[in-house]
Amino acid sequence: MKFLWALTALLLSSWRADATTGPKIITEPSEVSNQTSAVLSCNLTDTSLPIGGSYWTHNGKEIEESRSKASTHYTVFRLEKITYHSGGQYECVFETDPPLKTTIEVKTLPHVGAYKHSEHGNEQDKGMLTCVAHGHPLPTDWTWYKKEDGNATSISNGTERYEIRSTPYKTILSITNLSIEKDIGDYVCTGTNELGSNSDQIHLRVRSRLAALWPFLGIVAEVIILVTIIFIYEKRRKPDEVNDGSAPLKSNSTANHKDKNVRQRNSN
Amino acid sequence: MPPAAVTNLGYTPPDGGWGWAVVFGAFISIGFSYAFPKSLTIYFKEIQEYFSVSYSEIAWVSSVMLASMYAGGPVSSMLVNRYGSRPVVMVGGLMVSIAMVLASLGTTIIHLYLCVGVIGGFGLAFNLQPALTIIGTYFQVKRPLAIGLAMTGSPVVLSTLAPLNQFFFDSFGWRGSFLVLGAIVLNCCVAGALMRPVNKRVQVKPSDGSPRCEVAREAAAAGVSTPSADPPPEDGPTESKCPSYIYRYIDLSLFRHRGFLIYLVGSVVMFFGFFAPVVFLAPYAKHQGTDEYSAALLLSIFALADMFIRPVTGIIGSSKWVRPRIQYFFSFAVSYNGVCQLLCPLASGYEGLVVYAVFYGLAFGILSALLFEALMDLVGAHRFSSAVGLVTIIECGPVLLGPPISGALVDAFGDYRYMYYVCGMFLLAPGVFLFIMHYYNYKKLDEEQRQSLSLEIRASEEALKLRINQEVETMKCKYELEAAD
Numbered sequence: 001m002k003f004l005w006a007l008t009a010l011l012l013s014s015w016r017a018d019a020t021t022g023p024k025i026i027t028e029p030s031e032v033s034n035q036t037s038a039v040l041s042c043n044l045t046d047t048s049l050p051i052g053g054s055y056w057t058h059n060g061k062e063i064e065e066s067r068s069k070a071s072t073h074y075t076v077f078r079l080e081k082i083t084y085h086s087g088g089q090y091e092c093v094f095e096t097d098p099p100l101k102t103t104i105e106v107k108t109l110p111h112v113g114a115y116k117h118s119e120h121g122n123e124q125d126k127g128m129l130t131c132v133a134h135g136h137p138l139p140t141d142w143t144w145y146k147k148e149d150g151n152a153t154s155i156s157n158g159t160e161r162y163e164i165r166s167t168p169y170k171t172i173l174s175i176t177n178l179s180i181e182k183d184i185g186d187y188v189c190t191g192t193n194e195l196g197s198n199s200d201q202i203h204l205r206v207r208s209r210l211a212a213l214w215p216f217l218g219i220v221a222e223v224i225i226l227v228t229i230i231f232i233y234e235k236r237r238k239p240d241e242v243n244d245g246s247a248p249l250k251s252n253s254t255a256n257h258k259d260k261n262v263r264q265r266n267s268n
Numbered sequence: 269m270p271p272a273a274v275t276n277l278g279y280t281p282p283d284g285g286w287g288w289a290v291v292f293g294a295f296i297s298i299g300f301s302y303a304f305p306k307s308l309t310i311y312f313k314e315i316q317e318y319f320s321v322s323y324s325e326i327a328w329v330s331s332v333m334l335a336s337m338y339a340g341g342p343v344s345s346m347l348v349n350r351y352g353s354r355p356v357v358m359v360g361g362l363m364v365s366i367a368m369v370l371a372s373l374g375t376t377i378i379h380l381y382l383c384v385g386v387i388g389g390f391g392l393a394f395n396l397q398p399a400l401t402i403i404g405t406y407f408q409v410k411r412p413l414a415i416g417l418a419m420t421g422s423p424v425v426l427s428t429l430a431p432l433n434q435f436f437f438d439s440f441g442w443r444g445s446f447l448v449l450g451a452i453v454l455n456c457c458v459a460g461a462l463m464r465p466v467n468k469r470v471q472v473k474p475s476d477g478s479p480r481c482e483v484a485r486e487a488a489a490a491g492v493s494t495p496s497a498d499p500p501p502e503d504g505p506t507e508s509k510c511p512s513y514i515y516r517y518i519d520l521s522l523f524r525h526r527g528f529l530i531y532l533v534g535s536v537v538m539f540f541g542f543f544a545p546v547v548f549l550a551p552y553a554k555h556q557g558t559d560e561y562s563a564a565l566l567l568s569i570f571a572l573a574d575m576f577i578r579p580v581t582g583i584i585g586s587s588k589w590v591r592p593r594i595q596y597f598f599s600f601a602v603s604y605n606g607v608c609q610l611l612c613p614l615a616s617g618y619e620g621l622v623v624y625a626v627f628y629g630l631a632f633g634i635l636s637a638l639l640f641e642a643l644m645d646l647v648g649a650h651r652f653s654s655a656v657g658l659v660t661i662i663e664c665g666p667v668l669l670g671p672p673i674s675g676a677l678v679d680a681f682g683d684y685r686y687m688y689y690v691c692g693m694f695l696l697a698p699g700v701f702l703f704i705m706h707y708y709n710y711k712k713l714d715e716e717q718r719q720s721l722s723l724e725i726r727a728s729e730e731a732l733k734l735r736i737n738q739e740v741e742t743m744k745c746k747y748e749l750e751a752a753d
Contacts, residue, residue: 122441212372212444219451223458230461 025092025102032106034195037080040104042092044073052095059088084111084135110135112191112198119202121178123209129173129202131189138168139191147186147201155187180206279468280408281649286464287406291414293462294399297357299421300456301396304364305333307429308384311442318442319377329380331668336389337396338664344397345657346518353398354463360394361456363387368450372443395456397656398463400640404649405466409586411644412594416582416637423575423633427568519654526712527646528655530705532662534698535639538602539666541694542635544674544687545609545628546570552684558618566625573629574636581637593710598642599702601635606696613685 026043044051054075056066066077075092087108093101111134121127133139144164145152155173157164163174171191175183184206190199281287309330316326347356367387374380399418407414436445522528549570553563584590590597608624608631615624640656647655677687 120438120441122443125441207439207441207444212440212447216447216451219448220454223451223454226458227461230458234464 025094025100027092027102027104029104031104032079032082034107034109036082037078038082038106040077040079040090040092040106042075042094042102042104044094044100047073049096054092054094057091057093058086079106082106082108084108087136089136105136107137107193107195108135109196110137110139110191110193110198112139112189112200114189114200114202117200117202119204121175121183121204121206123180123206124177127175127178127183127204127206129175129187129189129204130170131191131200131202132170133168133191135193137193139193139197140168141192141197142166142171143190143192144171144173145188145190147188152188175204178206180208281406282466283407283410287403287414289462290402290406290464291417293357293459294403294418295421296425296459297361297395297399297421297456298418299425300364300453301337301392301399302422303426303429304388304392304453305330305337306426307433308333310430310433310437311445314437314442315377315380321377325377329377329385332381332385333389333392335664335668336386337393338660338667340390340393341397341660341664342518342657343390344393345653347394348398348401348653349518352465353402354460354465356394356398357460357463358457360391360398361454361460363391363394364456365391365450365454367391368446368453372446372450393660395459397653397660399459400644400656401649401653402463402466404644404652408649409591412585412591412638412641413579413582415641415644416578416580416585419637419640420575420578422636423571423578427571427575518657519651520658522647522651522655522658525647527709528643530702530709531643531646532659534599534602534702534705535659536662536666537698537701538605538695539663540670540673541609541691542605542670543667544671544691545612546632547671548674548678548684548687549625549628553618553621555684556618556621558621562618566621569622569625570629570632573626574633577630577633578637581634585638585641594638594645595642595706595710596703598635598638599699599706601631601638601699602702603696603699605631605635606692606694606699608692609688609695610692612688612692 024045026045028041028043029038032038032040040056042054051071051073053067053069053071055068056063056075056077063077066075068075073094075094077090077092079086087106090104090106091101092104093099112131113134115130115132119127119129129144131142142164144155144162146155155162155164161176163176165172165174171189173187173189184204187202187204188199189202190197312323312326312329316323319326344356344360364387367383370387371380371383374383400415403414403418404411433445433449436448440448550563550567553566554560558566585594585597605628608628612624612628615621643655643659644652674687674691677690678684681687
């Protein structure tokens with residue numbers, strides 16, 4: 001009985017020991033930072049395990065071209081050109097039972113882009129400038145500058161009429177009570193992560209409150225002129241039409257006049 | 269021959285001349301009435317962000333505007349019956365203009381509901397009805413052509429306003445755009461100025477069957493050609509003969525008119541399924557996998573087909589083969605719409621959708637062009653104003669409920685097919701109903717015409733006999749007198 005217990009304990013401990021000292025995957029490199037291209041490789045240390053195949057995933061989604069049926073313990077994935085699209089978490093997965101995988105992180109500079117490179121605002125209204133970021137890792141810091149005569153003046157949240165709201169994905173600069181003299185110009189948004197920063201520029205145009213007034217007055221004037229022309233034309237034609245209908249014809253009255261003249265001459 | 273109800277106008281409509289200027293004015297009025305609410309949707313996204321409201325709250329502006337437009341129908345009819353078309357259209361144009369200017373200064377979404385929705389909607393109602401009514405007074409033989417041309421205003425103005433609105437939005441923002449749109453809509457006043465009341469030189473004769481009140485109303489509505497606003501002398505004595513004072517404003521006896529009831533039943537059912545497929549054309553295309561740009565292109569194809577077929581429908585309707593039996597053409601149009609919708613789910617791929625868009629555009633255009641001509645043909649031009657007011661307020665329900673019900677069907681089944689089947693049935697059933705009822709109606713009308721014709725012949729025969737007898741009597745008296753001398 002005691003012998004049986006000892007044997008079970010030995011087997012269990014060796015099992016657990018196997019779990020802690022299980023097959024390891026060696027990654028080369030362990031992390032990619034600020035490189036234009038890279039070769040990711042995974043090497044499974046325990047060559048005795050049966051492997052059905054292998055593939056790579058990017059941010060949880062399987063990369064189609066990386067799937068291989070070969071039962072090699074070594075798999076490679078090439079990143080020819082690293083852009084902000086390529087950044088993220090890469091996983092090499094070996095199809096063993098259970099599947100074994102490790103993660104390699106690829107870090108790039110953030111890509112910063114403006115929603116619209118030319119923004120419009122109305123005078124005395126509120127204007128909003130927005131920048132968004134893509135890539136991995138996302139910016140931890142956002143800053144805004146206003147370009148004035150070649151100098152960049154920093155804009156901080158809460159000063160003057162400015163308000164900055166930022167999340168890792170996007171940043172919004174709001175300017176209240178826009179003025180034509182003070183607020184027209186170029187604004188630069190900069191997003192910074194652990195590798196560095198990138199920025200983009202937005203041009204803000206402020207429309208005068210009266211900008212729409214001129215076309216309005218022009219069209220109203222055109223309408224008044226047309227209506228007047230139509231009514232005048234109608235009044236000019238009306239006397240002709242009335243005569244045709246009810247009044248006696250002119251020729252009769254001239255005949256009367258003639259008679260009258262004759263009578264008058266006679267009377268004279 | 270057109271049915272008897274139509275010819276008793278008491279004068280001959282010019283069928284041309286200044287009438288074409290009136291058609292142009294109606295083109296503009298009708299165009300703004302239908303296209304203006306649809307074109308405002310471009311601004312909704314920006315306004316939604318500006319006022320921080322949800323999408324359904326901003327969509328209410330459109331619904332309120334449409335509801336006001338339909339509710340304003342009877343009011344518009346009463347005003348046209350009393351004052352004639354021209355003042356009503358000019359006041360309507362002014363109302364929409366003021367509404368847009370006020371809306372551009374608005375500070376909450378409630379302002380937009382009141383200004384654009386209620387006042388704007390009423391103003392547009394004052395444009396639609398009178399424009400149609402006045403065409404009825406100017407045209408008789410070529411009326412379907414005139415109405416077809418006037419209804420073409422809707423797609424043409426929509427195609428012009430859509431890119432123009434986008435341009436204004438980019439240049440001025442939504443407030444500035446509303447201001448400029450207020451000025452543009454003021455052109456409805458120009459259209460109204462063109463709607464000179466028709467010159468009725470021939471003395472108005474009361475016709476057998478129609479009460480004297482109608483004659484008085486007709487004279488007051490059309491407006492005598494004298495510049496002074498004196499009511500015609502018949503007004504005083506005939507008012508006491510009118511059974512009810514309300515007849516001066518709106519003709520409720522239409523509910524006893526057989527043709528009117530047929531039209532009402534048919535159109536109420538039809539409107540449940542009429543507008544919904546337009547609303548869902550682009551979403552259905554996107555659901556089938558086409559991209560946003562191609563889906564928008566489908567709507568443009570639809571609008572082009574619509575624009576092209578409306579004057580053509582007018583020409584066909586005016587031709588001597590179709591004109592006497594135009595109700596059959598109308599019933600055909602309704603049924604054709606129904607068949608189009610029923611066959612839509614069979615369309616596969618983008619090419620199938622393009623074919624569907626073309627056929628649907630043609631169907632929509634033919635039906636729109638004939639919608640009001642059919643009513644005018646049934647009730648006659650002088651009762652048309654009241655008729656269209658009553659029809660619009662009753663149609664208000666189906667028009668507003670149709671798209672949301674279809675949307676609910678799509679959401680419930682997750683598939684667009686059932687919505688198209690239901691819409692198709694809602695169009696095909698009234699189409700068949702109209703065919704049958706109008707066959708029966710035409711037979712009855714022909715019978716009535718024959719009867720009234722024979723009555724007239726008999727009456728004139730008797731009058732002639734009476735005169736002959738009288739003359740014989742007088743001649744006898746003369747001879748007797750001479751013989752006595």
